[in-house]
Amino acid sequence: MHEQQYLQLGHILNKLRLESFSRVVFLVDKNGQQIAVHGDVGNIDTTSLASLAAGNVAATGGMAQLIGEKEFPTLSHEGERESIHICIIGRMLLVVVFDERSSLGLVKLRVKQASRDLSSLFVEVERITQERRDREEALFAEITDDDIDSLFN
Amino acid sequence: MTFINYASREINCKIVYYGPGLCGKTTNLQYIYDTTAPTAKGKLISLATETDRTLFFDFMPLELGTVRGFKTRFHLYTVPGQVFYDASRKLILKGVDGVVFVADSQEERMDANIESLYNLEENLTSNGYDLGKIPYVLQLNKRDLPNVIPADEMVAELRRNGEPVHEAVAAKGNGVFDTLKSVAKQVLTELRKS
Numbered sequence: 001m002h003e004q005q006y007l008q009l010g011h012i013l014n015k016l017r018l019e020s021f022s023r024v025v026f027l028v029d030k031n032g033q034q035i036a037v038h039g040d041v042g043n044i045d046t047t048s049l050a051s052l053a054a055g056n057v058a059a060t061g062g063m064a065q066l067i068g069e070k071e072f073p074t075l076s077h078e079g080e081r082e083s084i085h086i087c088i089i090g091r092m093l094l095v096v097v098f099d100e101r102s103s104l105g106l107v108k109l110r111v112k113q114a115s116r117d118l119s120s121l122f123v124e125v126e127r128i129t130q131e132r133r134d135r136e137e138a139l140f141a142e143i144t145d146d147d148i149d150s151l152f153n
Numbered sequence: 154m155t156f157i158n159y160a161s162r163e164i165n166c167k168i169v170y171y172g173p174g175l176c177g178k179t180t181n182l183q184y185i186y187d188t189t190a191p192t193a194k195g196k197l198i199s200l201a202t203e204t205d206r207t208l209f210f211d212f213m214p215l216e217l218g219t220v221r222g223f224k225t226r227f228h229l230y231t232v233p234g235q236v237f238y239d240a241s242r243k244l245i246l247k248g249v250d251g252v253v254f255v256a257d258s259q260e261e262r263m264d265a266n267i268e269s270l271y272n273l274e275e276n277l278t279s280n281g282y283d284l285g286k287i288p289y290v291l292q293l294n295k296r297d298l299p300n301v302i303p304a305d306e307m308v309a310e311l312r313r314n315g316e317p318v319h320e321a322v323a324a325k326g327n328g329v330f331d332t333l334k335s336v337a338k339q340v341l342t343e344l345r346k347s
Contacts, residue, residue, distance in 0.1 A: 006160035031248030032212070032228060033156045033165045047195045051212045051228065055200070058244040059209065143221055143345045148338050151217040151225060 013038040020110035022098035154248045172255035173265035174234035177294040177323040207233040243276045251288035251340040258301035288339030297322045
């Protein structure tokens with residue numbers, strides 16, 4: 001992902017957070033890597049949350065296939081004070097953490113709107129990645145054995 | 154699958170520790186966690202049963218440093234080793250960049266090692282990977298126990314593609330970082346090549 005798309009992504013996530021009155025919005029890839037986060041993170045360990053959200057989706061996806069479904073496109077978990085809503089968008093997961101200032105219905109509505117914007121953005125990211133692939137490969141081709149060894153010293 | 158964020162200059166890779174039940178996968182991660190500086194690690198997440206058997210996965214993020222201006226982060230995962238958790242193991246292998254197979258050196262666990270290795274090959278194939286082509290390291294763990302099979306016999310039985318082999322006593326930390334460095338280097342070298 002490159003600078004411009006990253007900024008666009010931030011804009012979409014921030015808009016979603018504000019319009020849904022949610023606390024934090026994450027974008028996570030299905031492998032558990034955190035892509036972006038916006039909002040009041042507080043004490044949340046965002047790396048762990050990203051990994052667990054992906055694990056959650058993977059596990060429920062496995063269950064879905066066992067009963068003949070492709071996947072469950074959304075998951076919601078309601079807590080006493082905080083709740084989480086997860087939406088699958090292609091290879092990505094949109095994770096929204098919200099409290100009593102919002103509602104599941106509002107979050108779902110805004111997530112649906114945001115997912116359209118995100119889907120378009122991901123298509124653009126893929127296109128630009130393909131275009132710039134040669135230049136990026138050259139960047140990593142410059143990595144030497146000493147560069148790698150130095151990480152472990 | 155390695156995720157490269159050019160905007161934030163980060164490389165994120167996923168390494169999975171695989172092997173039969175009670176071979177030392179979680180022990181590897183626990184030792185890495187206990188001995189790594191706080192600034193270089195995140196939390197160790199363990200989804201386990203009441204008897205501390207891995208139920209879904211262990212997870213730990215590790216920051217190794219910067220290469221060519223890119224922060225390199227490794228996400229370390231373990232799978233549950235017990236046979237009946239196969240569905241979970243398959244899921245956790247998704248997006249893997251490098252694999253460590255932790256073999257239990259005890260004589261009575263050799264069948265379990267072989268079964269687990271076949272299972273790894275099957276699950277990698279079903280995820281679209283080829284064990285012969287991905288970064289891969291074999292660790293022979295529990296070398297301090299009295300009933301271990303000689304290392305060369307284990308290598309003859311378990312080594313698949315000339316991969317690096319490291320002897321280890323994970324409970325004491327012996328060989329743990331050598332194993333990690335070995336697979337991490339392969340992952341970064343593969344990134345350079347691809």
